[in-house]
Amino acid sequence: MTFVTKLDFASGDRDVLVETVQELKETLERKGAECKGPHASPSENVTVPLYKNLSPGDEFSPWRYDVYRRSMEIHGADDIARDVVGRDFPDSIHVEVEVDRKKPAGHRRD
Template sequence: MTFITKILLQSGNRPVLDKVVSEIRSTAERKGADLRGPHSEPPKRIRVPQYKTLSGDEGQQFRNWDYTVYTRKIEIVGHNGVSRRVAEMNFPPGIRVEVELEQVQGMGKA
């Protein structure tokens, strides 16, 4: 049985995100793991309204808060030790991490 660890990384700070992705890549290469990615999605522009009062009166509004979110997706096939090491990393503030573990069964005997 093979496990695929899917890692989703998001941040508004692109240089820090790229540094984290490089650390994951070098860890996987050093340990000989099968790494797929990183795959980049187009940056997502987020616009958040900011109100001067709690009532949400649109006439009493500051400028919208605009920011960009960058996303990278990585998959580690097999090699549970590398997957565990990556999942336990201390990520810098501002990095959002999702780790999903998928079990894949071979086409052999049942």
């Protein structure tokens, strides 16, 4: 059985995100892991209301910022994927990890 490790990255700092994901891809390729991506998703514009008091009503202008997203997949190479997931990413990047098991083609369920 092969494992596929899916990594989703999100950040408001596009430059740090691009640099981190590119560095990760180069590391994976250097170690010989099969990697798909990084894939970019359209940025999401987020608006956050800012209130002058704890009670509703009086507001400042809302805070607006963009969230940038990238995704990657690591096929097989479980030891390399484990090392990647355990590394420290910059605080400005949110990382989500999902691991799927893929059965070979023609594999029967019992």
